[in-house]
Amino acid sequence: MNTAVIGRLILKDxxxxxxxxxxxxxxxxxxxxxxxxxxxxxxxxxxxxxxVALIVLGSMLPASTIIxxxxxxxxxxxxxxxxxxxxxxxxxxxxxxxxxxxxWCGLIISALVVIETxxxxxxxxxxxxxxxxxxxxxxxxxxSSATLIGESEGALIAASLVCNSSYWFVWYxxxxxxxxxxxxxxxxxxxxxxxxxxxxxxxxxxxxxxAITLLLQSRKRDFI
Amino acid sequence: xxxGDSDPAIDNAIELRGVTKKYRYFTLDGINVTLPRGxxxxxxxxxGAGKSTTIRVLLGLVHxxxxxxxVLGHKMPAQQVAAKxxxxxxxxxxRLYEAMTMSWHxxxxxSIYPTWDAAYAQLLLKRFGLRPDQKIKGxxxxxxxxxxxxxxLARKPKLLVLxxxxxxxxPVARHEVLRELTHVMxxxxxxxxxxxxNTQDVEQISDQITFIxxxxxxxxxxxESYLDRWRRLRLEVPRGMELPDLPGIIAVEREGSLAVATxxxxxxxxxxxxxxxxARVQRVENMTLEEIFVANVEHSREEVEA
Numbered sequence: 001m002n003t004a005v006i007g008r009l010i011l012k013d014x015x016x017x018x019x020x021x022x023x024x025x026x027x028x029x030x031x032x033x034x035x036x037x038x039x040x041x042x043x044x045x046x047x048x049x050x051x052v053a054l055i056v057l058g059s060m061l062p063a064s065t066i067i068x069x070x071x072x073x074x075x076x077x078x079x080x081x082x083x084x085x086x087x088x089x090x091x092x093x094x095x096x097x098x099x100x101x102x103x104w105c106g107l108i109i110s111a112l113v114v115i116e117t118x119x120x121x122x123x124x125x126x127x128x129x130x131x132x133x134x135x136x137x138x139x140x141x142x143x144s145s146a147t148l149i150g151e152s153e154g155a156l157i158a159a160s161l162v163c164n165s166s167y168w169f170v171w172y173x174x175x176x177x178x179x180x181x182x183x184x185x186x187x188x189x190x191x192x193x194x195x196x197x198x199x200x201x202x203x204x205x206x207x208x209x210x211a212i213t214l215l216l217q218s219r220k221r222d223f224i
Numbered sequence: 225x226x227x228g229d230s231d232p233a234i235d236n237a238i239e240l241r242g243v244t245k246k247y248r249y250f251t252l253d254g255i256n257v258t259l260p261r262g263x264x265x266x267x268x269x270x271x272g273a274g275k276s277t278t279i280r281v282l283l284g285l286v287h288x289x290x291x292x293x294x295v296l297g298h299k300m301p302a303q304q305v306a307a308k309x310x311x312x313x314x315x316x317x318x319r320l321y322e323a324m325t326m327s328w329h330x331x332x333x334x335s336i337y338p339t340w341d342a343a344y345a346q347l348l349l350k351r352f353g354l355r356p357d358q359k360i361k362g363x364x365x366x367x368x369x370x371x372x373x374x375x376x377l378a379r380k381p382k383l384l385v386l387x388x389x390x391x392x393x394x395p396v397a398r399h400e401v402l403r404e405l406t407h408v409m410x411x412x413x414x415x416x417x418x419x420x421x422n423t424q425d426v427e428q429i430s431d432q433i434t435f436i437x438x439x440x441x442x443x444x445x446x447x448e449s450y451l452d453r454w455r456r457l458r459l460e461v462p463r464g465m466e467l468p469d470l471p472g473i474i475a476v477e478r479e480g481s482l483a484v485a486t487x488x489x490x491x492x493x494x495x496x497x498x499x500x501x502x503a504r505v506q507r508v509e510n511m512t513l514e515e516i517f518v519a520n521v522e523h524s525r526e527e528v529e530a
Contacts, residue, residue, distance in 0.1 A: 002305055004336070015324075074318075077318050077372070079283075080311070080376075
């Protein structure tokens with residue numbers, strides 16, 4: 001594996017997208033501050049903004065790293081370097097995954113700190129928080145894979161539309177599962193079978209999407 | 225295999241044998257091209273003739289449906305990573321990152337290629353009049369092409385593949401680019417494939433000429449001997465006389481008593497043959513590469529349609 005060049009491509013994407021990542025983190029942290037110190041309305045607003053920051057980042061990263069490389073014709077420059085199409089896809093997936101996971105993990109940990117120190121939100125909400133936070137991660141995975149495979153703005157827009165309009169519906173469906181929501185007001189997080197099943201399903205879906213993306217990318221015959 | 229590992233015993237920088245690639249409205253049809261090491265090949269064709277597709281096939285970016293491609297001894301597309309360590313590619317539609325400076329791009333390329341020659345890069349910056357601290361978005365088209373060329377030349381590739389690099393450049397920038405390519409060829413073991421629809425540029429620097437039209441190679445050979453084969457004969461023809469069909473004559477245009485015959489395999493016997501049949505040869509003219517290209521394309525299309 002051409003790890004040195006793949007590493008350089010990942011660093012390059014980080015350098016080019018640092019403003020987007022910083023903005024998402026700033027919005028997420030601002031939202032958590034509202035949750036921690038604000039009134040009830042501010043807490044609701046903070047919760048919405050927290051998820052919006054992750055959802056928007058999930059659409060912006062594929063747009064700026066994959067679509068812009070084609071639209072702004074920098075892809076030919078990158079593909080003139082000693083990388084194959086599959087290595088490019090691996091570099092792209094690793095870089096956008098890292099660019100999403102770093103703010104995602106940072107904000108989730110910050111949210112846990114807010115829950116731990118705030119004494120306003122019960123600890124029973126932690127499993128629900130993780131289940132819901134996995135959804136923007138899943139959405140990001142679908143959008144980035146569709147964009148990488150489809151290689152077009154149309155693929156990005158279609159995947160973003162489907163994912164971004166599905167969150168609220170999925171949240172609604174999850175809220176209808178009593179075993180998921182019955183313990184959210186308890187003082188301790190409850191990891192019952194329903195919670196574990198949903199979390200494992202989300203993770204399995206992530207793994208399947210990544211595997212399919214790499215498989216389809218390796219079968220491409222025309223890259224530019 | 226990394227840069228510098230190409231086998232010096234390999235005679236050809238590029239070999240395409242029977243390469244075919246089918247699209248819905250276009251087919252690259254049985255392409256055969258050979259570029260010997262240390263030579264410059266001018267790859268000439270009209271817009272949409274198949275130049276860029278051929279180049280993308282030989283870089284491994286587009287996979288051929290049939291045929292064999294070898295670049296610096298590497299089989300493409302399977303060994304494209306190994307090959308690309310020694311290939312420098314610049315195309316007219318290639319862009320650098322607008323938000324970043326020239327210096328950032330130089331650092332980026334240097335971090336990948338151990339063969340990066342920092343002193344040569346500085347020299348090129350000066351020759352091309354580029355400012356390292358300026359963002360690419362502030363560059364003119366000519367400066368962008370020169371920047372891409374600098375990033376390629378400073379890493380000393382064995383093969384340069386240039387897809388219409390002079391398109392859209394002003395005369396001064398074109399001259400600078402062509403002059404630098406001539407300097408590059410002073411170094412041994414460098415090869416260049418130079419695609420263009422501007423025959424003047426190609427004629428200036430090439431050793432080999434390849435014409436492509438509608439996805440087919442219509443001519444590929446050494447430039448000087450190729451140019452030497454083509455002549456235009458201006459004839460005065462008596463009224464009522466029919467000009468004979470002579471071998472080596474691919475086109476005749478007649479206007480009253482004047483005729484122009486184009487030969488792609490000229491020998492003095494052709495002029496003698498016209499004279500012996502009653503026509504008077506007013507002049508035998510050399511043809512420019514552009515005139516040869518146009519005549520060749522028209523002749524090839526007539527043959528295909530016939």
